[in-house]
Every structure is written in structure tokens, then in C-alpha cells.
Amino acid sequence: MKVKEQLLTLNAYVPGKTSEEVKKEYGLDKIVKLASNENPYGCSPTVLEAITKIPTFAIYPDGAASELREYVAKHLGVEENQLIFSSGLDELIQMISRAILAPGSNTVMAQNTFPQYRHHAVIENAEVREVPLKAGCHDLNEMQNRMDENTKIVWICNPNNPTGTYVNKEELERFLANISKQVLVVLDEAYYEYVTAQDYPQTIPLLDQFENLLILRTFSKAYGLAAFRIGYGIGSASLVKQLEVARLPFNTSALAQTAGIAALHDPEFVEESIIRNANELEKYYRFFDENNISYYPSQGNFVFVNIPGKTPQEVFQYLLEKGWIVRAFPNGVRITIGTEQENDELIKLLEKIT
Numbered sequence: 001m002k003v004k005e006q007l008l009t010l011n012a013y014v015p016g017k018t019s020e021e022v023k024k025e026y027g028l029d030k031i032v033k034l035a036s037n038e039n040p041y042g043c044s045p046t047v048l049e050a051i052t053k054i055p056t057f058a059i060y061p062d063g064a065a066s067e068l069r070e071y072v073a074k075h076l077g078v079e080e081n082q083l084i085f086s087s088g089l090d091e092l093i094q095m096i097s098r099a100i101l102a103p104g105s106n107t108v109m110a111q112n113t114f115p116q117y118r119h120h121a122v123i124e125n126a127e128v129r130e131v132p133l134k135a136g137c138h139d140l141n142e143m144q145n146r147m148d149e150n151t152k153i154v155w156i157c158n159p160n161n162p163t164g165t166y167v168n169k170e171e172l173e174r175f176l177a178n179i180s181k182q183v184l185v186v187l188d189e190a191y192y193e194y195v196t197a198q199d200y201p202q203t204i205p206l207l208d209q210f211e212n213l214l215i216l217r218t219f220s221k222a223y224g225l226a227a228f229r230i231g232y233g234i235g236s237a238s239l240v241k242q243l244e245v246a247r248l249p250f251n252t253s254a255l256a257q258t259a260g261i262a263a264l265h266d267p268e269f270v271e272e273s274i275i276r277n278a279n280e281l282e283k284y285y286r287f288f289d290e291n292n293i294s295y296y297p298s299q300g301n302f303v304f305v306n307i308p309g310k311t312p313q314e315v316f317q318y319l320l321e322k323g324w325i326v327r328a329f330p331n332g333v334r335i336t337i338g339t340e341q342e343n344d345e346l347i348k349l350l351e352k353i354t
Helices: 005-009 019-026 045-051 066-076 088-100 116-123 140-145 169-178 204-208 237-246 254-264 267-290 312-320 340-351
Strands: 083-086 106-110 127-131 151-157 184-188 213-218 231-234 294-296 302-306 327-329 332-336
Touching: 005 116, 045 254, 066 083, 066 254, 083 088, 083 237, 088 116, 088 151, 088 184, 088 213, 088 231, 088 237, 106 116, 106 140, 116 127, 116 151, 140 169, 169 184, 169 204, 204 213, 254 267, 267 294, 267 302, 267 340, 312 327, 312 332, 312 340
Parallel strands: 106 127, 106 151, 151 184, 184 213
Antiparallel strands: 083 231, 213 231, 294 302, 302 332, 327 332
16 A cells, blocks of 8 residues: 655654653653643643533534634634634644645745644645745745745744744735735744734734735643644635635534633633743743853743753753753754743753753
8 A cells, every 4th residue: 555655755743752751761750841832830720620511522522613713703803704723733734735735836934943834735745945044033035035926825933933033023014015915824823822022913903904814823832721732723714714625524622622712711821821931931041141052032932042062962862861851953952931940940950061
């Protein structure tokens, strides 16, 4: 049995070692996982209360996510038919790629960004045009230069994962105004809630001006619902209607929908998570500056660093053997911002190798 040839060039997602595996391998009692940008404070207590009240698990969930759709639309100030829901943003990226990309088309993205954009483009046998980051940021001018009449999608991860950098309001609006309206611009705003930059673009108002814009957001990060797998897209009603054809009928569970609604009822939890994250980021910045460690100021709940004299893999392995799991990339290490205690302990470990 043969699969598509292009699949042979890809690797399936391989999850990192579990905490129990790391404990056993290195003889550890405690593991701290700061590798996947999860909310270290969990989720709102209202979520647990809500999911225990679901009357039955024997029937299919609402395929339209009607109640969640109503709450999200009110929360964002958009129409309900402008929303499409998915099992995390990974599935929505898959849906978009499946619906729009085809052999002979191409898609433009940053070279060091969320890998699922490229992954699904390859599966659809579309050409992938990757543009190197410029000082850790999207180079929108060069991305525009790489576009042609066969470009179908441009992906902008904002803030960017893994660097935490962002495209500001002026840059984004200029880019949108100068490219073809036949190209779909996907703005992945998975870390939107954590952003503190004053010139970060508020993109929902731009939907009235640019029908070729699709915004992605998720409950996985600031809301702390990663295990439930619930994300959504915001776009024009006509675009969403077309994308719905590529959506599986019952792609979000009743538990996920209920959890999302409950999370929206507790904005104070998210606000507190954001404040704590910003304070802890500043702590890392002070340590990095004092020790001449290069990093990118981050608009997410993570920070991307390079430890002088150490390769990313060496840093990863050093921390792993002490029970700390971070994420190594070829050009740096991404550290999820943990709790105050976790960050203090990790900084002490980093002091020993700087």
C-alpha cells in the first residue's frame, strides 16, 4: 500500500517524553514541563464545575457548537456566522490547507514559525515558500516579494511561535493593502491574550475592510484548556461558509464546548494569568541582560534564548537531566513561562551554565 509521495518527505508528530518516562530514565522525583506553552496556572475553576454537569455522554455533540458560538460572537463583537470551530488550531490549519491548496499553487510563510503550516501544505502537494525571519520577526516585505499569481495563502503567526516577536499594526495594514485580495491571509493569534505591546494590531475591525483575512484564536493557551482541544477562526461569513465544507461534522466535543463557555465566564482568571506572565517575563529579561544572554522580547507566554557557549541541545539535555523539560530548536531554546517558583528555580539552574 502506497501513500502520497509527498508524505514520504514528512515526519509524523513525535510527542516529547512523558514526565513519567523522564523520571524513570534519570531517577528523578519531580518533573517541570516548560516546553509546550501551556498555562502554568491551569484553567478557571468554573470549568471543572461546568463539565461535571453534562447530562449524558451517549449522544453526539452539537456539530455547530451553537451555544459556544453565541458566547464567542458576543465576546468578540462579531456575527455568529463569522466563526468556525475546530479541534485546536492544528485542525483548523488542516481544514484551511485542504480547502484552498492544491498542486500548482503555493503558500508563503516564515521560515521559523509554527510547523503545521508547512506540514499541511506539503500534504496538499502545494509549493512552500519560506522566508527567513529578520531579527526574529516576519519579513513582510520579502514575503510579499515571494508571492505571485499562484499564491493562495500567506501565514502570519502573530505573535510568532517560537520567537515571541510580533508584526505591528502599521506593518500589517500596509501589507494587507498591498497584496492581492485573491490571497488568503491567515493570522494565527494563538497567544493573542498575552500580548502587551501597544502597537499590536487589533485585527477583528480589519475584517470589514479585508475579506481575504482569517484570524485564528484558541482556548488552549491563556484559558488553559489545551487538553480539551478547542480553537476557532474568525473571518467573513462567505469565507467561513466555504471552509465549513472541509470541517468534520462533530469535530469539537461536548466537553470542549462546555469548557470554552465556562472559561469565558471567568475573565478574571485570564487577566490574572496575563499579569503574572508579564511579571515573570521581566524577571527573565533582567537575568538575561545581566548575563549577556541573547533573547527576543516576547509577546507570548514563552521566551526564545541562546545560552553563550552552549548549543540548544546541550541546554536542553542539561535541564532534562535535572527534571526540567524545555524545547530545543536548531537556533535556540524556547522556555515556557512557568509559575514564580518554577521560574526562580530554572534561573538558578541557568546561572550554573552561563
